[in-house]
Amino acid sequence: MKRFQNKVAESRYALTLMAIYALGVWYLGGLVENQLYLQLAFLGVSTYLMMEINNSNALIRIYSRMVSCSFLALTSMATFLFPSLRESIVQLCLITSYTIIFHIYQDKDSPGLMFYAFLCLGIASVLFIQVLYFVPLLWILIGFKMMAFSIRMFFASIVGLITPYWFLAPLSFFTGHFDSLVEHITSIAYFQPLFQYQRFNDHHYITFAFVCLVALIGMVHYLRNSHMDKIRTQMIYELLMWMNLLTVVFIVLQPQHFEILLGMMIVNTSPFIGHFLALTHTKLTNVTFYMLIFLILFITAYNLWIP
Known part of the structure; x- marks a missing residue:
């Protein structure tokens, strides 16, 4: 018997209706008053790429738009992120990087794709240098989960990471901002004080707690049912899971970077909760679906x- 949860998850109109809902939330969140059109455009591109990641990698075994719908719902829920152009760009760069990385599964001879995947992270690092903390883990995951690591791939990733700075260095030199660029790059060596929650407010705590809850539900469900997916799909989800766990640890240790890290966490969480919503069909999961909608x-x- 198809429950309401499954009818929504398999609906061909789900993403369209979700997009209309998100547009309404953005309008209420100051789209016109604060001229947030560029941020909304980045969200639109990010949502499309999330849909492509799902389609091209068969993250869900049935027809469902729950990955992109979950991404839209969670991003639109965090209304305090709307004005942040940095968060929008970093989030888009991470999604684009994933899109490319998932295409090099078991391919150790695609340095071009590796270059572009890490070029996206290099661009993100221009705005948020701490994204480079994720690179060592990503190398390990590409090696053990994507099975696509080699010496050539390693150096391609290095070149991709530093390429944006090849262009920024002469530009900043001639505009008199070279010292600022050097300070930005070297700031990665200075790990800021831990557990600085002074800037956290109730909105941050509640939103973070809910995204953690959704991530926990999705990851526990996936660990229990991953054997039903293809090995390639399992490897992709495991990569996302480890990246998500590192993001949570990063938020706990360095909450001063919460807003950008929350955007990254939403990217890593959406496939898991999308998988849960699309492929479960019990009375309990249907009730959970209603509860998640209410909470969102x-x-x-x-x-x-609420101020």
């Missing part, structure tokens, strides 16, 4: 209208 609507309203 409640938190979205809270972030919109």
Whole structure:
């Protein structure tokens, strides 16, 4: 018997309706007043790429738009992220990098793709240098999960990471901002004080707690049912899981970077909760579906209208 959860998950109109909902939330969140059109455009491209990641890698075994719908719902819920162009760009760069990395599965002879995947991370590092903390783990995961690591791939990734700085260095030199660029690059060596929660407010705590809950539900479900997916799909989910866990640890240790890291966490979480919503069909999961909808609507309203 198809429950309401499954009807929504398999609906061909789900993404369209979700996009209309997200547009409404953005309008209420100051789209026109604060001229957030560029941020919204980045969200649109990110949502499309999330859909492509799902389609090209068969993240869900049936027809479902739950990965991109979950991404839209969670991103739109965090209304305090709307004004942040940095967060939008870093999030898009991470998704684009994943899109390319998932195409090099078991291919150790694609330095071009590796270059472009890490070029995206290099661009992200221009805005958020701490994204480079994820690179060593990503190398390990590409080696053990994607099975696509080699000396050539390693050097291609290095070139990709530093390419943006080849262009920025002469530009900053001639504009008199070279010292600022050097300071930005060297700042990665200075790990800021831990557990600095002074800037955290109720909106941050509630939103982070909910995304953690959703991630936990999705990851536990996947670990219990991963044997039903193809090995390639399992490897992709395992890569996302480790990246997500590192992101959570990073947020706990360095909450001053919360907003950008939350955007990255949403990217890593969306496939898991999308998998859960699309491929479970019990009475309990149907009730969970209703509860998640209620909580998303409640938190979205809270972030919109409660100071």
